[in-house]
Amino acid sequence: MTEFVKDKTFTLSRLDGDYHVRYTFESVDGIGCNFEYYEWVEEGELDDTFSQEVLEKLKSIMEQV
Numbered sequence: 001m002t003e004f005v006k007d008k009t010f011t012l013s014r015l016d017g018d019y020h021v022r023y024t025f026e027s028v029d030g031i032g033c034n035f036e037y038y039e040w041v042e043e044g045e046l047d048d049t050f051s052q053e054v055l056e057k058l059k060s061i062m063e064q065v
Helices: 052-064
Strands: 003-005 009-013 019-028 032-041
Touching: none
Parallel strands: none
Antiparallel strands: 003 009, 009 019, 019 032
16 A cells, blocks of 8 residues: 545556556445556556456445445
8 A cells, every 4th residue: 555545535556556446435415435546557558457357346245335
């Protein structure tokens, strides 16, 4: 974890420092939240981004918590 702001955002980075993913949460009327993620690499192109299926599974798990 290379960045953390409680109840707002966190960033994970690969040990070699090339790949990063940031997760951001935003409260919606105190009853829910928007969840956004952003992936990037320092050099080149992203090879394997998350599929829609993986993102739907993550959404499902997070809604159960």
